[in-house]
Every structure is written in structure tokens, then in C-alpha cells.
Amino acid sequence: MKLGYIFKNKDLLTRALTHSSKSAENYERLEFLGDGILDFIVGEYLFKQSDMDEGKLTVLRSHFVSEVNLCKVFDKLQLDKDVILGKSYQGAISKAIKGDIVEAIIAGIYLDSGLEKAREFIVKTLELKNYKRVVDDNYKSQLQELIQSSFKCKMQYVTEKDDNSENFISKFFMDEDEISTGFGKSKLEAEQNAAQVAIKKLFKSY
DSSP: OOOSOOOSSHHHHHHHTBOTTTOSSOSHHHHHHHHHHHHHHHHHHHHHHOOOOHHHHHHHHHHHHSHHHHHHHHHHTTOTTTOBOOTTOOSSOOHHHHHHHHHHHHHHHHHHHOHHHHHHHHHHHTTGGGGGGOOOOOHHHHHHHHHHHHOOOOEEEEEEEOTTSSOEEEEEEETTEEEEEEEESSHHHHHHHHHHHHHHHHOTTO
16 A cells, blocks of 8 residues: 555545445545545645636546546555455446545545645645656547536437448437547447537637
8 A cells, every 4th residue: 555644543544445345434425525525625725736627627626536547546555455345246346336445535534634634645646746647548428527517407328320432420318419420440439520610610719
């Protein structure tokens, strides 16, 4: 384990590492608190360090707090051998659990030493200073974050094989309104393309 932080209350760390398959005294409540702290600290940092508009800030924050990124943090901290699992849990530690444990540890640090120490841990461990280097080409994820922060509607992709070629055609809808069309060699590629087109159409400043 390479936390870079020493807990005064060791029980907090133990609880942050304990899965529900092992004990009722597990990380779930800590994860709930840590999720909120993480969102706030990352949002605060990006707000203070940049002059980006709301849409870009939302997408960038979603990158740092995403399950994918938190899994990378979990692996960097070498936590896999420290997770406390019950005998009923079989197989490798899932991505969801990895992310939850990182958030639980953040909450543990907050409860152990306060918000400033939690802030220091998040800024350093998630490498927030590198925010300008983040390249997020997951347009579907970006579009979802942007729309959820600006609209209240149902989103869906209708994707099918093009009868005249080997490509796929994807149409993106908000409620009943068709917003964009994308093309690709796979279903995912077509949907990503449709999302990219929709972002440019709906959020011209992005």
C-alpha cells in the first residue's frame, strides 16, 4: 500500500478496505461520503485553476472521478492485497469495488484529519495538476455529462447496419427529437461519432 498518508485512527482505514462480503462494518457508508468530497474537491480545483466554461468543467471533472480513473488510482496505490473480502466473494476485485474503496479512503482521511488533508490527498493522488493534458475522446460519456447538466430529457441511440455497406449508422435522440447521425465500422464507433456531432451541434462553445 502506498497511500502517502498515515491514519491516526487505524479503524477508519480498516473499514475503508472492508467489503460487505466480510462484515456489516464495511466501506459502503464511507464510500457515500467520499464520493461527495471527491466531486467537490475536484470541482473546486478545476474552477480555481482554469477559466473553462461549465460544460468543459463538467466533462473534465467526470474524467477524474470516473470509475476508470479511480481504478487506475487504486492500482497505483497498490491496494489489491489490502482489501478485506469475505469467503463468499470469488474472483478478482471488480472495477466498481476498486473505485468505491478509493472514495472510502478519501472519506476516511477526511474524518481522520479534516478537509485540507483530504484535499491534499486528492490533488496529489489523482494528479489534478495534469488536467490540461487530459484528452477525453469518449464522446458518449461527454455528451451524457453535458446533457444531464443542461437538460432534463431521455437520451437514446438507435443504431443499425447500413444495408448498402459494411458500416453502421447511429441516430442520437433527445426524447423524440433526432439530434445527430453518426457512422462507423462498428456499432460503438457509429455511436461515438453521433455523440461527437451532437456535442458540436448542441454545445457550440465546446
